[in-house]
């Protein structure tokens with residue numbers, strides 16, 4: 161059956177959306193059937209894949225309320241084999257609504273029931289917070305969580321807090337939750353800071369850090385403006401090569417045939 | 418009386434904390450008495466100013482519940498004239514608790530009553546969300562909001578959504594709310610993307626964008642690891658000069674004598 165992963169880190173701007181979109185695209189290019197679920201009210205994964213969150217009829221918010229099934233709102237993207245469940249502006253209201261519902265932590269898990277039969281890998285892109293939306297994604301993530309960490313000091317500082325939170329969620333809501341891998345992002349070889357942060361994370365979390373670090377590359381920040389992945393925008397760039405290598409290592413870490 | 422500003426943008430990693438800390442430090446260096454309120458559960462402003470959020474007794478969470486007065490928990494920093502109301506890990510729980518309280522949008526405003534008599538300028542550093550914590554900061558911001566925008570595509574996309582939200586908050590909770598200025602951050606002169614984004618923002622929001630854009634500079638991302646502002650870490654760097662110019666323009670925009 162297919163794998164479901166959350167892409168999470170409460171620190172903002174560390175490359176969660178960029179990682180979800182481009183690792184998913186790399187897997188789709190190698191023939192896997194892949195789904196991205198945009199679970200951030202900012203809807204950045206939706207626009208990065210070329211869709212306008214304001215005009216789409218159905219989105220993940222309607223999935224939470226049970227109004228629709230996943231297959232009713234799945235969208236195709238410009239990458240063959242890569243599908244999207246979009247976010248919309250109304251998702252911002254879900255946070256407050258979820259608080260007063262019973263079983264509020266597992267609403268997304270139940271709403272996504274069955275997608276693992278249709279897709280080889282599903283990525284849930286999380287907002288920059290440890291809120292109920294992110295907890296829902298962590299509970300839905302049957303196969304674990306991918307943690308992008310920007311190679312700078314403030315993002316590093318938040319990592320141990322995130323690990324503590326993951327442990328709480330694992331004990332209380334999802335025994336299967338584990339960290340599939342920590343991906344170092346926006347690595348700048350010209351600075352000592354990047355190298356120091358990578359060294360520190362590898363020392364603290366042995367075996368968890370992907371071999372490949374994603375370099376800082378303007379091509380990666382340009383791609384969303386064209387609504388395509390890095391492979392559509394700059395297929396021979398350093399960012400494209402790095403994300404392809406990360407996708408290969410992810411397949412190995414997940415034990416996908 | 419003193420000014421109170423929120424530093425807000427729901428997009429993650431755009432430089433909210435870096436801006437709050439360094440503009441505040443620049444103003445303190447020119448003789449103003451300045452307060453930073455760390456209203457983000459990540460407590461990045463607290464650690465950027467050299468304090469450990471885990472060991473501090475009182476923090477902004479205790480202020481919300483009325484247990485303490487601001488003067489009970491204010492901390493000095495390594496910059497003379499710059500003071501901090503720290504955040505702590507328990508702030509993460511405030512979001513859910515605030516939802517069910519009456520007058521929930523103005524809890525911070527009431528808790529900070531009187532600080533404008535003691536400080537020339539107060540900055541409230543916001544988390545990356547449009548949640549009740551951020552709404553509280555926007556309601557407390559008697560003199561408006563400073564909006565950092567990273568010079569890239571995804572942050573640009575979120576700006577119009579943020580402006581819509583500010584308008585809703587202004588109409589419903591705080592008639593005085595206005596955008597004091599939009600500050601372009603992490604400007605990279607080597608890429609077309611940065612220049613295009615700046616041009617687009619200036620065209621869309623005439624008169625709102627600070628003259629000075631903050632350059633991308635590794636010195637700015639190193640400073641938090643030493644717990645000092647950019648002026649303490651690298652006083653002659655491009656980042657230090659830029660933040661000093663922004664502080665001067667802010668004084669002008671706020672009409673401070």
Ligand SMILES: Nc1ncnc2c1ncn2[C@@H]1O[C@H](COP(=O)(O)OP(=O)(O)OP(=O)(O)O)[C@@H](O)[C@H]1O
Pocket residue numbers: 171172173174175176177178179200202204286287288345346347374375376377378380381382384399427428429430545569570571572
């Ligand atoms: N390796 C990279 N090199 C250069 N720019 C990058 C890289 N990865 C991401 N970016 C850019 O940095 C910004 C932040 O990345 P992204 O939006 O993916 O982070 P995020 O963690 O999803 O943010 P949020 O916390 O707001 O959800 C975006 O403008 C993106 O295009």
Ligand SMILES: Nc1ncnc2c1ncn2[C@@H]1O[C@H](COP(=O)(O)OP(=O)(O)OP(=O)(O)O)[C@@H](O)[C@H]1O
Pocket residue numbers: 170171172173288312313314315428429430431432433434435436457459461543544545602603604631632633634635637638639641656
């Ligand atoms: N001009 C700059 N040049 C280089 N690095 C910067 C610059 N401004 C901020 N940074 C670094 O970029 C990262 C994001 O900045 P910062 O944490 O201030 O953003 P934020 O908007 O407060 O993030 P969050 O949304 O998580 O609160 C940090 O590692 C910071 O040190």
Ligand SMILES: [Mg+2]
Pocket residue numbers: 176177178200204285286287
């Ligand atoms: Mg994102």
Ligand SMILES: [Mg+2]
Pocket residue numbers: 433434435457461542543544
């Ligand atoms: Mg911050």
